[in-house]
Amino acid sequence: MTSSSQSLITRAPGRVNLLGEHTDYTGGLALPMAIPFYTTAKISPAAAQYSFRSAQFDGVYVEPEGSKTAARKVWSDYPVGVLRELQAKGVEPPPFSLELSGDVPLGAGLSSSASVEVASCLAMLSLSGQALAANELALLCQRAENNYVGSPCGIMDQFVISAAHAGHALLISTRDLAFEHVPMNTGALRGVSVVICNSKVKHSIAAGAYGERRQQVEAGQTVMRAHFDGLHDLGEATVEQLHECEAAMSRESYKRCRHIITENARVRQAKEMMLAGDAIELGRLMVKAHASERDDFECSCDEIDFLVDTAVGLRGCLGARLTGGGFGGCTVNLVEREFVAEFCETLKDAYQKRFAVTAETYVCEAADGALAELSRCAERKRET
Numbered sequence: 354m355t356s357s358s359q360s361l362i363t364r365a366p367g368r369v370n371l372l373g374e375h376t377d378y379t380g381g382l383a384l385p386m387a388i389p390f391y392t393t394a395k396i397s398p399a400a401a402q403y404s405f406r407s408a409q410f411d412g413v414y415v416e417p418e419g420s421k422t423a424a425r426k427v428w429s430d431y432p433v434g435v436l437r438e439l440q441a442k443g444v445e446p447p448p449f450s451l452e453l454s455g456d457v458p459l460g461a462g463l464s465s466s467a468s469v470e471v472a473s474c475l476a477m478l479s480l481s482g483q484a485l486a487a488n489e490l491a492l493l494c495q496r497a498e499n500n501y502v503g504s505p506c507g508i509m510d511q512f513v514i515s516a517a518h519a520g521h522a523l524l525i526s527t528r529d530l531a532f533e534h535v536p537m538n539t540g541a542l543r544g545v546s547v548v549i550c551n552s553k554v555k556h557s558i559a560a561g562a563y564g565e566r567r568q569q570v571e572a573g574q575t576v577m578r579a580h581f582d583g584l585h586d587l588g589e590a591t592v593e594q595l596h597e598c599e600a601a602m603s604r605e606s607y608k609r610c611r612h613i614i615t616e617n618a619r620v621r622q623a624k625e626m627m628l629a630g631d632a633i634e635l636g637r638l639m640v641k642a643h644a645s646e647r648d649d650f651e652c653s654c655d656e657i658d659f660l661v662d663t664a665v666g667l668r669g670c671l672g673a674r675l676t677g678g679g680f681g682g683c684t685v686n687l688v689e690r691e692f693v694a695e696f697c698e699t700l701k702d703a704y705q706k707r708f709a710v711t712a713e714t715y716v717c718e719a720a721d722g723a724l725a726e727l728s729r730c731a732e733r734k735r736e737t
Contacts, residue, residue, distance in 0.1 A: 462677020540630015636672025652679025
């Protein structure tokens with residue numbers, strides 16, 4: 354957090370998920386990292402109303418103090434939803450003007466919405482003289498998206514954006530929000546980069562396909578809970594248990610649950626590979642994860658499949674997969690550093706020739722989350 358006269362400035366990164374997709378609403382595991390693309394929130398005291406502006410969208414949304422208007426299905430729903438959840442928690446920010454800006458790509462599956470939520474929440478908390486721990490911050494922002502925006506997202510995005518540390522991925526157990534920072538710079542991992550490729554196929558997880566799959570997952574999970582006493586969720590289920598329940602659930606539910614159960618196993622394996630610095634095996638797990646998303650969860654698309662299939666055939670690429678909610682967005686690739694420039698150029702050229710679309714690539718290192726950055730800014734202020 355920084356300040357300029359009466360204004361306060363906070364920021365929150367985007368995120369990319371290495372492994373553990375669609376596991377975070379069934380008590381499973383996820384392995385995301387924060388990336389150095391940011392939403393910046395500038396908040397200033399106002400007279401008697403709340404106003405919301407964004408450098409990326411036209412218009413200003415103004416709400417009188419004490420108003421409780423419904424969601425408008427526009428960008429301002431995300432920070433307004435955060436305000437609603439703070440008020441429900443008993444935190445009443447004084448009237449303010451909130452201005453948002455940033456460079457997290459929109460609609461790309463890199464969590465621009467969660468980045469807006471966390472940056473906005475920290476700004477409102479700072480203006481109110483309040484603070485929240487990482488788990489409380491993430492849960493509040495998730496509630497804002499679930500309850501006000503109407504998107505049935507899990508907790509992963511908000512949590513990693515809040516709690517990540519530079520140089521590490523964040524291994525999250527979404528059942529109890531236990532987490533650990535897993536190093537991304539051991540052994541052979543020192544010589545690789547994470548390359549994100551934006552297909553330019555836009556997606557919105559508030560739309561029907563995501564919600565439909567979540568319902569299918571939850572229906573399958575309900576069957577398994579009824580069959581196995583003491584089973585909490587898919588986070589602790591096995592493939593063998595799923596097989597026993599196959600006849601009692603729809604084919605769609607079975608496939609969705611199979612993706613999640615096998616994905617949890619891949620995350621566990623990935624942790625061991627990262628601790629051992631085994632970049633090759635980590636890459637292989639990413640390729641297997643994409644096949645599962647494509648075939649069992651069915652959340653990929655032709656453009657994404659092309660990017661993954663092309664990437665794994667390029668020199669220096671150890672692994673590639675769809676990342677984010679799916680139905681478009683981005684791929685995440687593990688590439689040996691000496692081949693990164695060649696990889697990006699060749700992949701974009703192939704995509705342009707196939708789809709007549711110019712993809713974007715972003716070479717990323719694991720960044721600090723919003724709370725680590727806030728703490729670092731506070732420390733710098735104390736030193737000066």
